[in-house]
Amino acid sequence: MNKTEIVTLKNEFENELYGSVIPFWINHSIDNVNGGYYNHLDKDGSIYDKTKNTWLLGRQVWMFSKLFRQNQTEKKYLEIAKIGADFLLNNAKTNEGRVYFSLTEKGAPVSIQRKIFSECFYALGLSEYGKVSGDDRFIKEAKYMMGNIWELIESPEKLGRPVYNGTPKLSSLAIPMIMLNLIEEIAENDFSSYSKEIDSCLKKIRLHYYEGMLIENIGEDGKLHDSSSGRLLNPGHAIEAGWFLIHWAQKLKNKELLNFSSDIIRNTFLRGWDNEFGGIYYFLDIEEKSPIQLEWDMKLWWPHCESLYAFLLLYSITKREDDWKNFIKVKEYTFNKFPDKKNGEWFGYLNRRGEITHRFKGGPYKGCFHVPRALLLSINILEKLTEEN
């Protein structure tokens, strides 16, 4: 990979981010009447459902705040972030300090999940918006919510999901992962006050280590739970955890953690890649039983976004040819299959053969997040590689 190749890639990523993906959300998602963003957007950007999902509101606030941080002259990014941040602050929180999962277009509560992720993306968005806008109310609110999230993790019965004497005591990869990402975002380089929490999350994640990868659910004793849930591998998730961990290895200057995370990314990609049709499977059973998820063999946009950035980041550290080759392998599949060259943004869901199965650009779980995040983070690495060359 010579300088020309890297510059070409950087241009391609920038065109995709600033010429296709971000304009789509600017043109179609913003609700100037009620505030907030619409997230159910059809192929052409038309709204097919006015329900607003807080996961996606929080993530889009984060994304536009990040874009403003990177492009300080573009005031419109900050204005767009404000529309979502205000809407969340005014509507998303319950009286008990939890966060609804979905709201009507006007902000009335629709539903709540028995999970912590609405709270997490609420805190993620408000924190970043508070920082780039300089409005401390949002930072304070994000820290308050972070406190509530720790409480929910310690006392999960508060989420309302009953635990019985036969309920398997499984630890979920998603929780320490999202917390590590949240601490990284909220604390940035001032993370010393979180060192206890960081240690705890890293220990919890290591429990999930299995055959060189990270599996989704593990017994609290670190033993494999012999069930579909206990044998579940979500390759995109493990690879995303891999790059979260690399960021922490860099902050903590921990070489062992860097090697650990690099291996996870490489091993999981090897196992998760479909050698027949290409692309990364959504779910696998680690012992090759039949996965029970109906969508297990589909190719989703986000595992590819995570892998794209993970291998580029890895290469920028190791300069290993195999890491670069894997980056290019993911890049070719991803750019070939997902982008919608006509209407902008990316399709999200392909069948095993790589054919588009869902024409929408935004849905209850796909919004303005994984695609632009991966592109923005990758552009920054490509920039660094250009300077080095």
Add this chain to the structure above:
Amino acid sequence: MNKTEIVTLKNEFENELYGSVIPFWINHSIDNVNGGYYNHLDKDGSIYDKTKNTWLLGRQVWMFSKLFRQNQTEKKYLEIAKIGADFLLNNAKTNEGRVYFSLTEKGAPVSIQRKIFSECFYALGLSEYGKVSGDDRFIKEAKYMMGNIWELIESPEKLGRPVYNGTPKLSSLAIPMIMLNLIEEIAENDFSSYSKEIDSCLKKIRLHYYEGMLIENIGEDGKLHDSSSGRLLNPGHAIEAGWFLIHWAQKLKNKELLNFSSDIIRNTFLRGWDNEFGGIYYFLDIEEKSPIQLEWDMKLWWPHCESLYAFLLLYSITKREDDWKNFIKVKEYTFNKFPDKKNGEWFGYLNRRGEITHRFKGGPYKGCFHVPRALLLSINILEKLTEEN
């Protein structure tokens, strides 16, 4: 369709039911140590998860009780039904009179749903077992649970799912449908004491009528709710509702209801059939927006089972050639794609092209129910048609 054709079909259905499907469950599902049945069975019948799901326990008790009712000399059917009925009675009920969704292999509670279906299949299984065994405890228990279910329907907040001021007031097709089926099973021909409930269910189902079909969720005012959920068509479900309604039209000698249900079956099948690859879609958006369910274009075993019986039943009443042709169309796709000739039973999940995507025979939602129920009901119709010819 001459007599030979009907006799050939009947033999084929009987071979499938008694030579392939039922032996699979007898050989692999029964837990003689702890009681109950295993329902997570791989292609070859091996157990890949020991969790026991009450939906499937209740349904399998019902199925073996029905088989005994039809084949009174086969005591083993009754013995097998007893193993599941005892296990349910001893383990499945909460102190509040609800029913867990899943249990450990020894019967300890694992999880509960915020839905009424575990309760419904518990009542369904115990009622039929009580009748064929003559053990009144089970009939009493089924009627007690039926009372609890009505209470949960009247006061859904008891299920634990919060309702907010933005939560759309939608009526779900599944509830009046399952209740009509449950009354049919529990009351049989002695249904006069349920006439208020039957009327209420029929009215609720008619609310869902849309473009000649039945959609899943409708505003309580009978208006289409403009959302993915409000536009959802589950063709297999609407067709299943169709034959439940035909049974009631026959019991109530209601010609208008018969025409109504016949149209639903025919219109839904026309809309739900995939003209390119064959088979019935799992989910559609009634206004042809992109469905949000990841599995929308998959071909599942159960919508085909429901359609198989629905068209045969319809033909036996109308003697219309188009109803027979549709029966044969479904029969050919279904028998061509789903049965596992080597190991017995049927595969459950195909992709849009009709290729097997999941190799298991039993999973968290697939057990000993839709396949043998459709075969048994169809055999009885084919028997009747043979006699008429």
